[in-house]
Each structure stands twice: as structure tokens, then as C-alpha cells.
Amino acid sequence: MSPKVRIKTLKIDGRDIGAREDETILQVARENGIQIPTLCHLDGLEPIGACRLCMVEVRGSSRLLPACVTRVEEGMEVTTKSPRLIRHRRMILELLFAERNHVCSVCVVNGKCELQSLAVALGMTQVRTPYRFPRFELDASHPRFVNDHNRCVLCARCVRVCDEIEGAHTWDIMGRGVNGRVITDLNEPWGESNSCTGCGKCVHVCPTGALSEKGTLREDAGKQRDFLPYLTLMREVRR
Amino acid sequence: MPIERVLAMASAQVEAESKFEHHIHVCVASGCLSSGSDRVLQALRDEVKGRGLENKVLVKGVGCLGLCAAAPLIAVFPEGTYYQAVKPEDAPEIIDSLGKAPIERLHCPTDRPFFQKQNKIVLENSGYIDPLRIEEYVARGGYQALIEVLTEMSPNAVIEQITLSGLRGRGGGGYPTGLKWTTVAKSPGTLKYIICNADEGDPGAFMDRSVLESDPHRVLEGMAIAAYAVGATRGYVYCRAEYPVAIDRLDKAIKQAKKTGLLGPNVLSTPFSFDVEVRLGAGAFVCGEETALIASIEGKQGRPRHRPPYPAESGLFGYPTLINNVETFANIAPIIRNGGAWFAEIGTRGSHGTKVFALAGKVQYTGLIEVPMGTTLHEIVYEMGGGIPDNRPCKAIQTGGPSGGCIPARFIDLPVDYESLREKGSMMGSGGMIVMDDTSDMVDVARFFMEFCVGESCGKCVPCRVGTAQMNDLLTKIIDGKATKHDIVHLEELCELLRDTSLCGLGQSAPNPVVSTLTHFRQEYLDRLVETDEEAAS
Amino acid sequence: MTKARLATVWLDGCSGCHMSLLDMDEKILEVAKVADVVYSPLVDTKDFPENVDVALVEGAVSSEDDLEKIQRIRKNSRFLVALGDCAVTGNVAAMRNLFGVRAVLDRSYRLTSVPAGSPPDQIVPRLLSRVRPLHEVVAVDLTVPGCPPSAGVIHHVVTELLAGRTPDVTDLTRFGA
Numbered sequence A: 001m002s003p004k005v006r007i008k009t010l011k012i013d014g015r016d017i018g019a020r021e022d023e024t025i026l027q028v029a030r031e032n033g034i035q036i037p038t039l040c041h042l043d044g045l046e047p048i049g050a051c052r053l054c055m056v057e058v059r060g061s062s063r064l065l066p067a068c069v070t071r072v073e074e075g076m077e078v079t080t081k082s083p084r085l086i087r088h089r090r091m092i093l094e095l096l097f098a099e100r101n102h103v104c105s106v107c108v109v110n111g112k113c114e115l116q117s118l119a120v121a122l123g124m125t126q127v128r129t130p131y132r133f134p135r136f137e138l139d140a141s142h143p144r145f146v147n148d149h150n151r152c153v154l155c156a157r158c159v160r161v162c163d164e165i166e167g168a169h170t171w172d173i174m175g176r177g178v179n180g181r182v183i184t185d186l187n188e189p190w191g192e193s194n195s196c197t198g199c200g201k202c203v204h205v206c207p208t209g210a211l212s213e214k215g216t217l218r219e220d221a222g223k224q225r226d227f228l229p230y231l232t233l234m235r236e237v238r239r
Numbered sequence B: 001m002p003i004e005r006v007l008a009m010a011s012a013q014v015e016a017e018s019k020f021e022h023h024i025h026v027c028v029a030s031g032c033l034s035s036g037s038d039r040v041l042q043a044l045r046d047e048v049k050g051r052g053l054e055n056k057v058l059v060k061g062v063g064c065l066g067l068c069a070a071a072p073l074i075a076v077f078p079e080g081t082y083y084q085a086v087k088p089e090d091a092p093e094i095i096d097s098l099g100k101a102p103i104e105r106l107h108c109p110t111d112r113p114f115f116q117k118q119n120k121i122v123l124e125n126s127g128y129i130d131p132l133r134i135e136e137y138v139a140r141g142g143y144q145a146l147i148e149v150l151t152e153m154s155p156n157a158v159i160e161q162i163t164l165s166g167l168r169g170r171g172g173g174g175y176p177t178g179l180k181w182t183t184v185a186k187s188p189g190t191l192k193y194i195i196c197n198a199d200e201g202d203p204g205a206f207m208d209r210s211v212l213e214s215d216p217h218r219v220l221e222g223m224a225i226a227a228y229a230v231g232a233t234r235g236y237v238y239c240r241a242e243y244p245v246a247i248d249r250l251d252k253a254i255k256q257a258k259k260t261g262l263l264g265p266n267v268l269s270t271p272f273s274f275d276v277e278v279r280l281g282a283g284a285f286v287c288g289e290e291t292a293l294i295a296s297i298e299g300k301q302g303r304p305r306h307r308p309p310y311p312a313e314s315g316l317f318g319y320p321t322l323i324n325n326v327e328t329f330a331n332i333a334p335i336i337r338n339g340g341a342w343f344a345e346i347g348t349r350g351s352h353g354t355k356v357f358a359l360a361g362k363v364q365y366t367g368l369i370e371v372p373m374g375t376t377l378h379e380i381v382y383e384m385g386g387g388i389p390d391n392r393p394c395k396a397i398q399t400g401g402p403s404g405g406c407i408p409a410r411f412i413d414l415p416v417d418y419e420s421l422r423e424k425g426s427m428m429g430s431g432g433m434i435v436m437d438d439t440s441d442m443v444d445v446a447r448f449f450m451e452f453c454v455g456e457s458c459g460k461c462v463p464c465r466v467g468t469a470q471m472n473d474l475l476t477k478i479i480d481g482k483a484t485k486h487d488i489v490h491l492e493e494l495c496e497l498l499r500d501t502s503l504c505g506l507g508q509s510a511p512n513p514v515v516s517t518l519t520h521f522r523q524e525y526l527d528r529l530v531e532t533d534e535e536a537a538s
Numbered sequence C: 001m002t003k004a005r006l007a008t009v010w011l012d013g014c015s016g017c018h019m020s021l022l023d024m025d026e027k028i029l030e031v032a033k034v035a036d037v038v039y040s041p042l043v044d045t046k047d048f049p050e051n052v053d054v055a056l057v058e059g060a061v062s063s064e065d066d067l068e069k070i071q072r073i074r075k076n077s078r079f080l081v082a083l084g085d086c087a088v089t090g091n092v093a094a095m096r097n098l099f100g101v102r103a104v105l106d107r108s109y110r111l112t113s114v115p116a117g118s119p120p121d122q123i124v125p126r127l128l129s130r131v132r133p134l135h136e137v138v139a140v141d142l143t144v145p146g147c148p149p150s151a152g153v154i155h156h157v158v159t160e161l162l163a164g165r166t167p168d169v170t171d172l173t174r175f176g177a
């Protein structure tokens, strides 16, 4: 057990809440049944605060803070829903939909996609920002898996799970800005990757249909994302 | 004793220089080099040698003389005459004229406000010393501050002086330097790092490059003093690889300083050790952001990360790290030499000291200037810059590069300091200053900077990655006359989104050029709109 | 009581949304009691009429003809609904945007037809360089995603609109539903 961990008290959406000092706003909110939308975050992976969907307001701070990487503090007053937050989250989601080619109707994970669910959760039925329609190739060189850049949201979950959990670091992100894309090894076809162990963790943590298993139909293309906390827990116990 | 050795080096140099009757300084900073000043230098040397005047006339390469528009520049002492646009063929005539009336044809008058209104602290040695010779730096009082600090001052006393001086970071944010040093000093740990941020990514900015090219030891001295003050033992200068001249001079300066015992283990035979290394960046704007810069030095991708923890607490390789800008470090030695109170006297109430600007755009005289904080835009544009060519009206002044904004000419009496600029929707930034006349198209200006941000966004966070690209498209749509008022609404929503939700300063401030032009020059946007979707589609 | 004037339009879509509409089965009779279908692929009217109360538009804007139509529809309709993913997002119809018109026409008229032909330059409306969802071209009053939206959702939307209320579909349907 870790030595002394202090307990902090704070307010989230007006509710008084107690939390361990090493917890993030997101963790505490979830423990208390308060929903904050997230995309790049996944329990069991290092948080990176990249998607910015989890932004919350903290009283006394003019800036919005990402709940997934912001630690709780004594006396904090957090607001997870406000007109401004809702507007911003919607817009971020719209930007994500507009960035690449997310054609839900013809996607292997239609119905099981986190991006799609976010649209439902945030009540988004229209992308007002113009679609960009970039052209991306598909990498189907791996015998079991496919990488479809058209559906990638650059959350870097695959990069992190491969590095932090599997220890292979096959994935990385190449390029900057809207030209960034995930690559295997030094931008070699996935099927030719020497470092890939074929464990498939990346496929399971991918929130969209960007990484999928070949030959799976919609019905069983479901992804198991909850294996990570167990895996990390088991490792910690062993250590 | 190394200290005596340094002092002896200084007096030997002073004496050596005093033997010459005439000194000719040829600017060999990048601006003049690109106009062939190295050939001018050689021609002058050959001429002096040919006439057997080696013991009477000293010809040397020096750092930036300031008026880069008139390159190549040379300065002749003791008269202090400047010559502009000098060619190698002019060498004989220049040597002929020594001690006589200046050559009219080449003369560059220095009684202009461009030169007269400057107050050189950071650039005090620029144009006077040969950046490749530590002797010349030392002869002008260089490393005296370090000696004083190491022999007479406690780390706390050093920080006290810096705090007293009111110096604020020159890298753009304007964070109080003394406070930052205190934080790093207080961070527990025996291993701490100093980083000098020489990434200078703003388009058009070249202040830091010029300081490094003209006076590299000044930056090293500032870093060493900082290291002593906060308890660091290792330092890095993170410089973009596009600055080969600066890198070369820095490398040589580090070698000389080590050889002289001013860097390395047991500096000047004291218990203080400090080692400096140069790290090259590949020229990504975002790598100027401190956490991205640190990642880059660590060998990782140059992407920012969430703060806290701040580098002061957990920086390079997880150790407490002090990161300051080139110009910030360049101010340290003079502050120690003259005292914090002296520095605090210069400038305005909230912004002390001077600031170096790269003055560019529609003014008669462009180049590098160092002015006290609080100098007005009017003084800079109309007096120092000599006004707008062809007597055209000034329309706006852009400061702060892609993170700044356009200040309309009606605020021409604005004092240039951190607060005033911010109030008007711009910022100090690193010191780029672009003057625009009535022919400038403000929507185009906004798009220029947005396009830059699109290319430089690291892509880690969604609002900046996609938002800048969408804003750029919207601006293009407006410029192409295909936008309606809804597009302006959408553009403003994106401005707010990026400011509120981007991970790092790049995305947070990327809307600034758009916001400031929308605020001050809205009509230029509205004039380009079409009424209906139908017109837009046609 | 004067009946509301309802129109349904088929632009660049697969007609799936209209199939779904017909899947309302007998409920369509209820709708018929309060509204006249004044224009639809299912009725025999050549031109989009004036004074339409509610227009349900399926499909994206892909050709010059679509563009003209949607602009006229907008002018003549009080309430315009983008029905289904193609109308709302471009969906499958817009996938050609990744390749460009040229490549798409070549593929269908030259590379895959035997004997190789050439893209038509008469009668068939010219394709726009880019397929767009409705709202990128005209103002849209309500978006109903789904591929296709279910008959139930369409029924809900129509009856609510005819009753003078704007329905909230966020919990009823989604992209790709």
C-alpha cells in the first residue's frame, strides 16, 4: 500500500465529494456517477488530455481544465455541464466527424463505436462544420487486422497500449497536425512489422472502426475495452 | 588562479585593441552575411595587408549592427561612421578615407532616431565584439557578473536581484523571471537542468538568432548565473537547425568558455560546476513550447503535454528544470553587474528593461532595434522606422507573430509593454513587429498566420488540429467571396473553442490574429460576404 | 380544415429513406388525414410546387440538377427536413469526394463498361465537383440521421411537425442507425 494518501474534499456539480489526492477529476466524477464525455481517455492507459472533450469548469480559474489529467484539489468547485462546455464539446465532436471519413452506415463497428455513441450522448445530429474528405489508404497487409485511417481520430490509444501494456511500441504517430497518422514501425506495412506481436490489444482499445479484426461482421466486431484495468491491476499485485 | 587569468585576458585584450588607430567592424551576422559581408571583410583585410597597415588598422567581423535593410553594414571607429551596402570593391576607398571625411556615397547617418532612440542592454556588445573571441567579450566586462556571483553572492542573493529587476520572460509569455527561478531553486533534488529556448519559430523573428550570432557568451553567462542560483549543473541550448551560424558560434563559445574554466567542472575553481550542450531542433514552431521542447531534447516527439506539473517541478527527464528564452538570459549579466534596481528603473511600471524587436514591413528602416519598454508604437514606426514609404498611411501594426494580433493605427500612441499590447488584443510575443500600410489586406494577414498554424499544429489535441484547418478554410472562403454571415459566426465560434480548449499556447493563441482583425477591421470581412447560400454556391 | 402540404424528395440517395417511409404501413393513412402529399417520387407531379409546409428530403446534393432542386425546395417550403444520413452528412453518396468526379466517371463509363464508353454530356445532369449534405447548400430546419431512419422515427417526425411541434430526435436515431 502506498504510504499516506491524503483525502481532499471538493464539489462537483454542487455535490460534496471526497477523493484521494492522487485522483483526477474524471475518476472522482465517475465514481460518483457523474458523466463526463471522454474519448482519448481509457482506464488503464496513461492519460494524455488530447481530445479535450472532458473539459470542465473550475471555479476561480478562467481556463477550462481537462478532467482526465487534472488532479483534485481541496475546496475545488467543479462544473461538468454548462452551456459553454456543452457548446464546446459538441463543436469538438463535429470537428472530429468532419476531419476524416466517418461513414457510419458502412462501418464494421457501426453501433459499437465510441465516436458514434458520443454523438448520441451529446445530442449531435448534424455536423455543421464542413467535411474535409481527406484521402487515406487502408492497410490490410496484416493477416488478421486492418487499419483504416479514414476512421482514425488520433486518440493514440493504440500507441499507448502497445507501448505501455504490450511493450512492443509498434505504433506511433507520424506527421503533424491534420496530416498526422498512426503508423506501424517506421511507416512500414503492418503485415511486415517486426515488432508487432499480433496481440490485438490495439484493435480492442481503438474507439472507432479504424483498427478492426478481419472477417468480423458488425455483430461480433465488438471491442473489449475493459480488459486493461484488470491487466494493470494484476501486474501491480504481482509487483 | 582562473579568475586572475580571466581578468588578465581582459586587460590584455583592451591593451591590444588600443594599439590600433582605426577599427573597422564588419557585420557578419546572418543578415549581412547573406549580402556578402564575408567578402567585404576579406577585401578589407587584404587591402590593409597589401598596404602594410596591419598594425594600425584592425579589421574584424562583429555581430549585428542593427539596420539590416542596409546590409552589408560596416562601422569605422573611432569616428563611429557607418557605411551601408558596402561591396568588396569599396575596400580601397574605405581605407583611403580613414581619419578623413566619410565617404558620402556609402555613408549611413547614425544621428537618426533608428540609432539614437535605442537603449542597448541585450545588444550592448552587438557590433562591437568579434563573437568568435571570448577575449573580446571579457574585455567588455563579460563574465564579470559570473565572477561576482560565484565569489560574493549567495544563490538567494542572485535571485533577489533578478526579482528586484522585475525582468519578465522574453519568450512571449512574460512570466516573472525571478519567480520562476525561485520555484526551481525551491524544487527538491540535486539534479536540475537549465534550458535556453532558442527555437525562435515565429515567422519573421530573428532577435534570438542575432543575439546568439553576435554575442554568444552573454547567453552562456546568463545560463551559468541561473544555474548557480537555482542549483543546476547541466544546461542545454535548444536551437533550431536552421540557424547554422548561431549554432557554430555557440559551439565555439562553449569550447572557449570550457577552456577558460568558465564552464565545466568547478567553474573558476569554485565548487560550482556547470556544463552546457547545444541540442538542435528540426524547426517546428511547437517545439518552442516548453514541454514539447523538453520532449524533443529527451528524444521523443515534440508534442506538448498537460501542465502541471510545470518544468520547474518536473521537467527534463523528470527533474526540476529552468527554461528561459535567449533574450531573458542575455539580460542577466547586466542586471547582476548594475543591480536589479538599475534595471527596474528602465521601462514602465509592469514591464521593465528593454525589448529587442525585429522591425519589418512597410517602414523606411527595417532591422533589429532594442528599445526601453513603454516606447510608443509611434516612436518606433515614425521616428525609428522613418515612417511609411511613399507617405502612405499606416494601417496596423502586427506584433506577437501567429500568437499576436494587429493593432490598428489609431492606437499608434500605445506604449509597447506586456499589458498594453494584451489589452489591445495582441501580445509582446518574442519580438516580431510588422508594419502595414493601407494596401494591406487584413483578412489576408489573418489567413497568413492561420495557414502557418495549420502547418505547425502538432496535432495532439483536436481543437487545434482540426480547428485551425477549418478556420483556414473559412478564411479562404471569405477571401474567395463565397462566405455568408453564418460563416463569420462559425469562425467566431471556432476562435472561442480554440482559445478555451486547446492544450498548449499554440492552439490557445492561434485565433488571436483572426480575433484582432475581426475586432478592429470587421468591415473588411463583411465587405466580402455574399447575402445568400445560393450566391455562395454559384 | 385545410390539410397541410407535405412533400418528399429523393436526391442522391438509395431510396432507402423512402422505403422506410413506406414501412409506416397503415400509419400512413393517419398522415393522409392531415396532410396532402403534394410532391414525391411516389406521386405524379413534375415540378416542386409552391407553398409546401413540410419537405422531407432524402439524399445528398450531387448534381447540378440536385442543386437547382434543393434551392427551389428551400424557397417553396416552410420547414425543410434533411432525412437520413445522405441528406445530413453526405454519407455513402459523398464517398466519391475522396476520388473526384473524373475518376468516378472514368470508372463507371470507361474502365468497367463493355464496350468502354464515355461519360454522358447530355440529358444526364452534370455532377458537381463535390457531393454535399443539404445544410452546406441551403438552410435546414431539422436533421434526422439514420441509414435509413426507422419508419417509427419518420412517423414521429411527420406527425409532430404536422401538429406544429419541432420533434427532438436525438434519442431516437443516430448516424448509421
Ligand SMILES: Cc1cc2nc3c(=O)[nH]c(=O)nc-3n(C[C@H](O)[C@H](O)[C@H](O)COP(=O)(O)O)c2cc1C
Binding pocket: B168, B169, B170, B171, B172, B173, B174, B175, B177, B197, B198, B199, B200, B201, B202, B285, B286, B287, B288, B289, B290, B291, B323, B324, B325, B326, B328, B430, B504, B505, B506
Ligand atoms: C507554440 C509556442 C511556441 C513557443 N516558442 C518559443 C520560442 O521560440 N522561444 C521561446 O523562448 N519561447 C517560446 N515559447 C514560450 C515557451 O513555452 C516558454 O514559455 C519560454 O521559453 C519561457 O522562457 P521565458 O520565461 O524566458 O520567456 C513558445 C510557446 C508556445 C506555446
Ligand code: SF4
Binding pocket: B286, B303, B304, B456, B457, B458, B459, B460, B461, B462, B464, B465, B502, B503, B504, B505, B506, B507, B508
Ligand atoms: S494546441 Fe496545437 S500544438 Fe498545442 S498540443 Fe494542441 S495540437 Fe499540439
Ligand code: FES
Binding pocket: A037, A038, A039, A040, A041, A048, A049, A050, A051, A052, A053, A054, A055, A066, A067, A068, A069
Ligand atoms: S478524455 Fe480528457 S482530453 Fe480526451
